[in-house]
Amino acid sequence: MTRIRLSRPDEGERAVEIWRGAVDATHDFLAPEDRLDIDEMVCGFLPQAPLWLAVDENDHPLGFMLIDDGHMEALFVDAAHLGSGIGGALVRHGLALHPEMTTDVNAQNDQAVRFYERMGFKETGRSPTDEQGRPYPLIHLKYPG
Template identity: 65%
Template sequence: MTTLRPSRTTDGDALVDLWRRAVDATHDFLSTEDRQAIDAEVAGFLPQAPMVVAVGDQDQPQGFMLIDGSHMEALFIDPDVRGTGIGRQLLQHALALQPQLTTDVNAQNAQAVGFYRRMGFIETGRSPVDSQGRPYPLIHLRHPG
């Protein structure tokens, strides 16, 4: 059974590892150089960031999300448990807190785009580059509440 809890400082290494495996499984469009640069950025801030973590019976992280106000900055699921409802559980928790939640998704990540559309998100715009100015187009999404 998966439960949700706030992140702890002791989760840092496990969450960075989860992020790396999730990105490697879903972001094959990243260049090697950009993947390495993003990894360094994430490893620098993720362990201290306040997140909601989905954990299994042994309290091992299976996914996490980072929300800033009404914007979901990140949602990543361990590739070993993708498709089991953990992403949906985390997102439903976020929507209970922020019914008109917004997020951005890489346009090249077809699985994520499909997930958010199935969850009721609507497109509100697009950007030709990501938030760091890299050449990875984003789709801006909002849940209608």
């Protein structure tokens, strides 16, 4: 059974581990130099970010979600647990808090695009680059509420 709770200050390193494993498993479209730049950026903010964690029966984090003002900034699940329902549980928790939640997904990440479609999110627009101007198109999504 997955439980969802807020992160604690000592869990930042585990969040980075989850992020790295998930990105390596799902973001094969990233250029190696961009992957390193993004890793550095993530390591600079993720350990201190207020995260919603999905934890197992031993309170071990298996995935996380970062929501800022109703916008899901991040959703990552430990690579060993992809497809097990953890991401869905986190999103449902986020939607309970923010019924019209928005998010962005890399257009090149087919698995994630399909996941958000299955969850009921609808496309509201597209951008040709990511937030840092890198050549990774984004699909902007909103849950209809």
